[in-house]
Amino acid sequence: MKxxxxxSDLTAANTESDRDGGDDRxxxxxxxxxxxxxxxxxxxxxxxxxxxxxxxxxxxxxxxxDNGSTDGSQEIARRSGARVVPVESKGYGSALRGGIAAAKGxxxxxxDADDSYDFTHIPRILEKLRDGNDLVMGxxxxxxxxxxxxxxxxxxxxxxxxxxxxxxFFSAPCGDFHCGLRGFRQDLVERLDLRTTGMEFASEMxxxxxxxxxxxxxxxxxxxxxxxxxAPHLRSFRDGWRHLRFMMLYSPxxxxxxxxxxxxxxxxxxxxxxxxxSRFVGNIVLDINTLLYAAxxxxxxxxxxxxxxxxxxxxxxxxxxxxxxSWEKWFQIAKLETxxxxxxVLMVGGVIGSVFAVTQWGQESFGELDPSQMMRxxxxxxxxxALGCQIALFSFFFSVLGLARD
Numbered sequence: 001m002k003x004x005x006x007x008s009d010l011t012a013a014n015t016e017s018d019r020d021g022g023d024d025r026x027x028x029x030x031x032x033x034x035x036x037x038x039x040x041x042x043x044x045x046x047x048x049x050x051x052x053x054x055x056x057x058x059x060x061x062x063x064x065x066d067n068g069s070t071d072g073s074q075e076i077a078r079r080s081g082a083r084v085v086p087v088e089s090k091g092y093g094s095a096l097r098g099g100i101a102a103a104k105g106x107x108x109x110x111x112d113a114d115d116s117y118d119f120t121h122i123p124r125i126l127e128k129l130r131d132g133n134d135l136v137m138g139x140x141x142x143x144x145x146x147x148x149x150x151x152x153x154x155x156x157x158x159x160x161x162x163x164x165x166x167x168x169f170f171s172a173p174c175g176d177f178h179c180g181l182r183g184f185r186q187d188l189v190e191r192l193d194l195r196t197t198g199m200e201f202a203s204e205m206x207x208x209x210x211x212x213x214x215x216x217x218x219x220x221x222x223x224x225x226x227x228x229x230x231a232p233h234l235r236s237f238r239d240g241w242r243h244l245r246f247m248m249l250y251s252p253x254x255x256x257x258x259x260x261x262x263x264x265x266x267x268x269x270x271x272x273x274x275x276x277x278s279r280f281v282g283n284i285v286l287d288i289n290t291l292l293y294a295a296x297x298x299x300x301x302x303x304x305x306x307x308x309x310x311x312x313x314x315x316x317x318x319x320x321x322x323x324x325x326s327w328e329k330w331f332q333i334a335k336l337e338t339x340x341x342x343x344x345v346l347m348v349g350g351v352i353g354s355v356f357a358v359t360q361w362g363q364e365s366f367g368e369l370d371p372s373q374m375m376r377x378x379x380x381x382x383x384x385x386a387l388g389c390q391i392a393l394f395s396f397f398f399s400v401l402g403l404a405r406d
Contacts, residue, residue: 029053029060029126030105030186033082033113034095039071041115041227046080048119049111056123064113065099067091093194093201100189109183114226116149117181124219125183134188134214137174137206138181143220150223158240165244166203169251172210174218178202178243181221188214193319199239200246207250211321250321252311260304267297275376288375295383302387306394309334313401331402339395346388353381 031049035042046062053060062082066074067090074084087098100108107129111117121138128136145155163177180202192208194201209216248255271294273279278287313330315321357377361369 027059027061027105029058029107030063030103032063032099032103032108032110034092035064035073035113036067037069037071038113039073039076042073042076042113043080044115045113046082050081052120052122063099063103065095067095091197092199094197108186111181114228116224116226118222121221128217129183133217134185135209135216136183137218138179138221139176139218140179140223141176143222145223148225162243169247169254170207170210172206173216174206177206198242200242203243203246252308256304256308260301263297264301267294270294288372291379295379336395336399339391343388343392346384350381350385
């Protein structure tokens with residue numbers, strides 16, 4: 001329902017664009033500002049943008065993506081020379097997507113309407129776009145953050161940590177992931193198929209641009225205390241979590257593959273160490289109970305690795321991320337038949353081990369056995385059957401997802 005509403009908003013935005021001057025996209029630049037009750041600062045932001053474009057001979061416009069303001073922001077925007085595009089779907093990302101869809105410029109520069117960003121920096125961003133860059137990010141840490149402009153929690157923890165995670169996960173060449181002043185080619189948004197509706201829209205744009213290997217540049221910009229008397233829309237922990245959640249979901253390697261491999265290897269090493277017999281660590285005895293936990297680590301880690309592969313395939317086939325270069329090789333190697341054979345071998349091995357354990361039990365007239373010895377046979381046998389079953393089921397699902405790869 002939310003997606004249908006947003007698509008309706010985008011259609012309405014384009015219709016509004018037609019009414020306000022046709023579908024002429026001959027302008028060089030559109031400055032897009034999301035707006036929700038920004039009456040106190042909207043006019044100064046629009047005037048700075050228009051004056052800067054006029055002073056530098058830039059053929060452009062200002063588009064206000066209004067997200068349901070009730071304080072008269074729409075009339076202020078029109079009176080100040082901007083074009084207003086109503087966007088009903090709530091959220092920072094929704095407003096920007098509606099405004100960008102209605103933009104008539106070849107290039108788009110987006111910025112908040114709270115007077116915290118310096119719109120006189122428009123020319124330095126536009127120059128980088130003219131040089132052939134697809135996305136140009138502002139960097140507030142290079143340009144300067146005025147006292148009181150950014151809470152210490154954001155300045156010294158939130159932004160550096162999230163930007164660092166973005167660079168680690170995706171090798172993104174950006175030092176300030178969440179700078180709200182940035183420019184890009186208008187057609188880039190269509191290519192990236194941006195979908196988020198909240199504050200994580202900022203991260204989605206950078207992550208997808210990096211994954212699509214577009215040209216990204218940075219320019220220094222400044223951040224000033226915003227000019228509003230009310231509290232900002234941003235909620236530190238809620239929106240910080242949404243940024244982090246998005247980056248983790250878009251990087252199954254770091255969320256599932258690497259942790260899964262680590263847990264799997266720890267389990268394998270633990271099992272190989274404990275299978276011959278009990279071990280002593282100081283005065284502590286590690287025996288079959290620890291062996292069982294090691295087998296559990298193998299199972300959990302292996303499942304996480306398989307899940308990372310399935311997540312990657314689903315993301316690619318759904319168009320969320322671009323196809324990797326080795327895409328077709330995956331399906332040549334991980335064939336259904338190969339998975340079924342490997343899974344079958346493991347299950348047969350587990351069954352053989354189980355039969356041998358029952359035989360040993362029979363030799364003792366099905367009475368009591370030495371748990372320390374028997375469990376060293378039973379645990380690996382059960383684990384082999386479980387892993388074999390997982391591989392077989394994975395192979396079926398992997399093949400099903402692969403049907404949509406073309």
